[in-house]
Amino acid sequence: MSSVAGVRLGLCLFRYGPQTGVPVVVFCRKNHSVANSKSMNSGKLPSCEMSTVAGQKQTKPFTVDFSELRKEMHLAESLRRFRRFVTDPGVASNIVYSLDPWDHRSTPVLIECNPGPGVLTRALLDTGCNVVALENDAEFLPGLKRLEKSTGGQLKVLHCDFFRLDPWTESIVRAPSMYSSDLMEQLNISEVPWDMEVPVKVFGILNHTKERNLLWKFLYSLYERLSIFRYGRIEFNFFMSEHLYQRLLAKPGEYQRYQALSVLYNVACEVQLLHKEESSTFFTPKKFKGSSVVKTGASSGSNLCLVRITPRRNLFSEHFTPCDGKVFINMVKQCLVKRTSKLIHRLESWNPGEGEQLLQNLQLPEDIKTGDIYPEEYKLLFEILTHSEDFNQGFAFDDVHKDVSCVY
Known part of the structure; x- marks a missing residue:
């Protein structure tokens, strides 16, 4: 299985959960407890945080x-x-x-x-x-x-x-x-x-x-x-x-x-x-x-x-290199300028006629908003786009100067 396909499967399971009878290990973010106001200035942290x-x-x-x-x-x-x-x-x-x-x-x-x-x-x-x-x-x-x-x-x-x-x-x-x-x-x-x-x-x-x-x-x-x-x-x-x-x-x-x-x-x-x-x-x-x-x-x-x-150790791979970094940043900026806009509109502007298929590849609904996409899905979307012959990376730069000022 290619790394892109593996990530796609992982994201699908992450968003929708595993099917019956399929053993899956799910990695979740940790919730880190912190010192309460009474112990903030003490010389030792509480045992839950010390661990x-x-x-x-x-x-x-x-x-x-x-x-x-x-x-x-x-x-x-x-x-x-x-x-x-x-x-x-x-x-x-x-x-x-x-x-x-x-x-x-x-x-x-x-x-x-x-x-x-x-x-x-x-x-x-x-x-x-x-x-x-x-x-x-x-x-x-x-x-x-x-x-x-x-x-x-x-x-x-x-x-x-x-x-x-x-x-x-x-x-x-x-x-x-x-x-x-x-x-x-x-x-x-x-x-x-x-x-x-x-x-x-x-x-x-x-x-x-x-x-x-x-x-x-x-x-x-x-x-x-x-x-x-x-x-x-x-x-x-x-x-x-x-x-x-x-x-x-x-x-x-x-x-x-x-x-x-x-x-x-x-x-x-x-x-x-x-x-x-x-x-x-x-x-x-x-x-x-x-x-x-x-x-x-x-x-x-x-x-x-x-x-x-x-x-992260696995940030870079054959599908995502430091040469892709700036384009990926600008793509994410563009998508999240308006977090309630539909992702398919952005996809169609970058890859005309392929927006619906791209969403299907990601197992995402057609009306999903840009503010509802997980970080891992944005990276996978970028990897899929960059492997498409019709993807025009220029769109990731043309509009960024017009749209991204409100991101900061």
């Missing part, structure tokens, strides 16, 4: 001597732009358990984005793992460099903004901007095959005003295997708004939340909720405390979700 990360490891609660960090904490408090810092030892302990840095075989290095005072950095170093601290604010570099000298090579500090890697410019790139190839060369990380273990884990807190744009930027790099994804299945562990996390895990039929971002990330990655924290547990500069926080769009009553995003 998904590092429950079998016994470690003492992390503590930090803030008398050694007076200058760094003053810098964090006096910043003139909004940033969130991990300074609570309980929060740092929760993050460490979630990241599971004890597994050195599959994670030779852990990149921490913008550590600031370095409280979480110290917690990670206490586990024995190798840490690369990429800090974009030069003011924090002296303190981090002092910590680097005391670790005997366990910590490497670079003036770099991970979220500004590979800038689109012809001028000389200066820190904190950097090309991913230069970063990986400095870290002695080589390209590995896509189906190998995760070579690098990345932790960071997404800027609340740019989090969607950043996820879209990483998405294009992922589907085309560009930038950091040239080096393998890089795993992200990002704090993001609960609102954005809910969009990533939205299901077909939830027209308000189910968008192109939902489909594309679920096709390409396993998305797992590791932990949830109130935004007020993070340290913010004094200028943005109180009423000024609300003006930034970072309400103190909102939750931040620590979400693990791991690229």
Whole structure:
């Protein structure tokens, strides 16, 4: 059985269920419980959540001597732009358990984005793992460099903004901007095959005003295997708004939340909720405390979700290669601009006269809406279309600039 036929059978069973007498293994999404509000700031996660990360490891609660960090904490408090810092030892302990840095075989290095005072950095170093601290604010570099000298090579500090890697410019790139190839060369990380273990884990807190744009930027790099994804299945562990996390895990039929971002990330990655924290547990500069926080769009009553995003081993195949990535993204964008429109109308525009047959191949009803299609079905639809001699890929590009502005 070809891989396309196998996926078609799996999707049919997923949507309609197995027939009597046919043994089938059904894989469902996991529901990950998170810490309740009373335990969010404790040094240990509840047993139900520990089982998904590092429950079998016994470690003492992390503590930090803030008398050694007076200058760094003053810098964090006096910043003139909004940033969130991990300074609570309980929060740092929760993050460490979630990241599971004890597994050195599959994670030779852990990149921490913008550590600031370095409280979480110290917690990670206490586990024995190798840490690369990429800090974009030069003011924090002296303190981090002092910590680097005391670790005997366990910590490497670079003036770099991970979220500004590979800038689109012809001028000389200066820190904190950097090309991913230069970063990986400095870290002695080589390209590995896509189906190998995760070579690098990345932790960071997404800027609340740019989090969607950043996820879209990483998405294009992922589907085309560009930038950091040239080096393998890089795993992200990002704090993001609960609102954005809910969009990533939205299901077909939830027209308000189910968008192109939902489909594309679920096709390409396993998305797992590791932990949830109130935004007020993070340290913010004094200028943005109180009423000024609300003006930034970072309400103190909102939750931040620590979400693990791991690229799937089977994302690419002979039927779906990195060369197909951008076309597939644009196809999904077009379909989900209007989630209540009928899919057959899009299919007819791309492959005139074949829309009905395509729906039959996918075992889908003729009146199905684009917002009712599962992510796996979108990928299979694309694979079937690209094997059709009549498919005009130009349609996937011609209308995208007219239709897709509302997707963002």
